[in-house]
Amino acid sequence: MIKLTIDGKQVEVEKDITILKAAKTVGIDIPTLCYFELRDMNIENRPGGCRICVVEIKGRRNLAPACSTKVENGIEVNTHNIRVLNARRTVLELILSDHPAECLTCAKNGNCELQSMAQQLGVRELPYQGEQSTYRKDTSPAIIRDIDKCIMCRRCEMMCNEVQTVGALSAINRGFMAVVAPAFEMNLEKSSCTYCGQCVSVCPTGALTEVDHSRNVINALADPAKTVVVQTAPAVRAALGEEFGLEPGTLVTGKMVAALRRLGFDYVFDTDFAADLTIMEEGSELLDRLSRYLKGDKSVKLPILTSCCPGWVNFFEHNFPEMRDIPSTAKSPQQMFGPIAKEYFGKKLGIDRKNMIVVSIMPCLAKKYECQRDEFKVNGDPDVNFSLSTRELAHLIKASNIDFNSLPEEEFDNPLGESTGASVIFGTTGGVIEAACRTAYELYTGKKLEKVDFMELRGFENIRHATIDFDGLPINIGIAHGLGNARxxxxxxxxxxxxxxxxxIMACPGGCIGGGGQPYHFGDSEILKKRAAAVYQEDAGKTIRKSHENPFIIQLYKEFLGKPLGEKSHHLLHTKYFDKSASVFVEE
Amino acid sequence: MAKIKLSERKIQELKEVCKSFNNEKGELINVLHKAQGLFGYLPAEVQEVIAKELNVSVAHVYGVVTFYSFFTMVPKGEHPISICLGTACYVRGAEKVLEEFKRILNVQVGETTSDGKFSLSCLRCVGACGLAPVVMVGEKVYGRVSPDGVKDIVAEYRS
Structure with a gap:
């Protein structure tokens, strides 16, 4: 143990920890800006670059960054004497001197850590007027890079490289010219970016934000010729409340439905319905491959990988294209919902698909790209027209004068709003495979599954494995969240x-509950855990908890699809993957 | 961006360079050094091959290439011209000499003439301050260069 004093307080901590963390143990919260930590997930960024966290160590000539200076026996640390306060303020003023003062119109207004820091340190004027670095704005299908607002904290670089191992972003050039950019300063769209959005979820400023499609949705809602249908992903209901001041982990399913109805959507449906459908298709595919494998069919490839996560799909298309025949061919729930809404529900009501607008509310930024993929369009008309993030939905609700917290709890519309507990847990790591096990077990064994909770599949460890007993047949299951773990x-x-x-596999740490489109968690991993608990709570409260028992799913197969993996399913609910590994830097 | 298509033989040579450093990530700078020696510069394609061999992202390789001023993505001319802007040369009019090179060759510092013959760069002191201002063309040193003498130096290599 190491003994030191911080602001006159005796502190005893284990060796090798930083002054920043030691101070936290005695209730001293040293301000930080570039530093970032997501506890329990091995995610930490401490480049010691911004110098906001400087402290004085008695007897040392220079101030030390608390985030990257380790404790030592007997040192006396001061975190807020006049020298420290002045230095910290100057550091911030210098950062602000090269930052556009556009807070009023910035997408991060109110959620910006630089803005909060200026507030916390009481900066009331900008004394330094120097050169401002400028860079072109880069808009991709899902993410906008506005590098003028970048403060070189390099959190995005850490997420993109160390956590996700995507390697789309890197710090380039040096000194004042330094920026974080893709290779050869190409646009993000040309890079190996998966649009997982984890860079956006950790960016302290407005340098990285999502492409906002709210206006398109408002226009569609205002068009009387259009029938506007909305679907909401499972993880949204577990996090949306945070945007309205509710405790993390508060389930707001009913209020969310009520708000969507008040926004003017003609039908409020649930992506969970499509998740049940995904289980029918993906689960059947698993059983099909498994039984052929057990019969000795050498052409069968195992393991089967889930394919619900568009960030993950982008990842293997870029990095493991030679293995693209292993993932399930089942489309993601978002993309299963689209054709079912337009080709089944719409046709039933006599609505031409051109006059139906399908909007999805997603915890995800990769979904924005996914719905724009060419293979998910019919004659140029996308199956899903627009995908909004949880954050965009919150803005839309606020802008429409809806007092979210006083809304009554309402129910989804039928038929595409009915869902089971199995589909709700799609929102968290381990949930898809648990849902698949519930259905696959019963289909394979022909017996009733008594205990539907597979506790062995739950948790937050980076990579988990469990063996599920299918009535004598041991099925080995692997789970990874975060693309680095998937790799x-x-x-x-x-x-x-x-x-x-x-x-x-889910691309984001924690699964969709930690998605790039969710309310900002500012590095608090407890928030992610509470969202996961909320998802499991909703599952436990459902009367039907297995996808194949969803009455409207049964009806859909009877009326329209035929059987899982059948011809119609193949056409509407399955997809193929592409090799995106080719160099974009060299002309053929 | 200028793009080239490397020959299979050159790519093989580059891979050998990577291999000589055991394809280790930590050897990236050394690999880039050798690669620049091999090609004269580091085009995007070379960086892609290195990234693949060393199992790092292309963005990371590019980050290193752009960080160090030694590395260049622009091909050097057949006759690289370097003007010394060290203190001694500077006070004896090196800047005017540089301006004259820029005028005659019609390129900026760091660029290469369109015929690929000359590239222009600056350096700081070659240890021949007694000869200031000093200009180097390839390995050859020219001393006491005046703006008037620039066209003769260029003419020597034009023929």
């Missing part, structure tokens, strides 16, 4: 070391 499992498969039958 490890993929490399094992590539090397022939994988013993899994099925693997669930």
């Amino acid at each position: 490890k499992l993929l490399e094992d498969i590539k090397d022939g070391k994988s013993e899994f039958h099925a693997i669930e």
Whole structure:
């Protein structure tokens, strides 16, 4: 143990921890800006670059950054004497001297950590007027880079490289010219970016934000010729309340439905319905591959990988294209919902697909790109027209004068609003595969599954594995969240070391509850845990908890689809993947 | 961006360079050094090959290439011209000499003439301050260069 004093307080902590963390143990909260931590997920950024966290160590000539200076025996640390306060303020003033003062119109207004820091340190004027670095704005299908607002904290670089191992972003050039950019300063769209949006979720300023499609949705709602249908992903209901001051983990399903109805959507449906459908297709595919494999069919590839997550799909298309025949061909729930809404529900009501607008509310930014993919369009008309993030929906509700917290709890419309507990847990890591197990078990064994809670599949460890007993047949399940963890499992498969039958992968740490489109968590991993708990709570409260028991799913197959993996399903609910590994830097 | 298509043989050579450093991530700077020696510069394609061999992202390689001024993505001319702007040369009029090179060759510092013959760069002191101002063309040193003498130097290599 190390003994030191911080602001006159005796502190005893383990060695190798930083002054920043030691101070926290005695209730001293040293301000930070570039520093970022997501506890329990091994995510930490401490480049010691911004110098906001400087403290004085008695006897040392220079101030030390608390985030990257380790504790030592006997040192006396002062976190707020006049020298420290002046230095900290000057550091911030200098950062602000190269930052556009556009707070009023900035997408991050109210959620900006630089803005909060200026507030916290009481900056009331900008004394330094120097050169401002400028850079072109880069708009991709999902993410906008406005590098003028970048403060070089390099959190995005850490997320993109260390956590996600995507490697789309890197710090380039040096000194005043330094920016974070893709290779050769190409636009993000040309890079290997997966649009997972984790860079956006950790960016302290407005340098990285989502492409906002709210206006398109408002216009569609105002058009009397259009029938506007909305679907909401499972993770949204577990986080939307945070935008309205509710405790993290508060389930707001009913209020969300009420708000969407007041916004003017003609039908408020649930992506969960499509998640049940995904389980029918993906689960059947798993069983099909498994039974053929067990019969000795050498052409069958195992493990089967889930394909619900568009960030993950982009990742393997870029990095493991040679393995693109392993993931399930089932479309994601968002993209299953689209054709069912337009080709089944719309046709039933006699609405031409051109006059139906399908909007999705997603915890995700990759979904914005996914719904723009060419293979998900019919004669140029996308199956899903616009995808809004949880944050965009919150803005829309606020802008429409809806007092969210006083709304009554309302129910989704039918038929595409009915869902089971299995589909709700799609929103968290481990949930898709648990939902699949509930259905696959019963279909495979022909027996009733008594205990639907697979506790062994739940949790937040980076990579988890469990063996599920299918009535004597052990099924090995792997789970990874975060693309860096997914990469490890993929490399094992590539090397022939994988013993899994099925693997669930979600691109974002924590799964969709931690998605790039969710309310900002500012590095508080407790928020993610509470959202996950909320999702499981909704599941536990449902009377039907297995996808294949959803009465409207049964009806859909009877009336329209036929059977899982049937011809119609193949056409509407399955997709194929592309090789995107080719160099974009060299002309052929 | 200027793009080239490397020959299979050149790519193989580049891979050998990477291999000589055991394809280790930590050897990136050394690999880039050798690669620049091999190609004269570091075009995007070369960086892509290196990234793949060393299992790092292209963005990271590009980040390193743009951080160090030694690395260049612009091909050097057949005759690289360097003007010394060290203190001694500077006070004896190196800047005027530089301006004359820019005028005659019609390029900026860091650029290469369109015929690929000359590239222009600056350096700081070659240890021949007694000869200031000093100009280097390739390995050859020219001393006491005046703006008037610039066209003769260029003419020497034009023929």
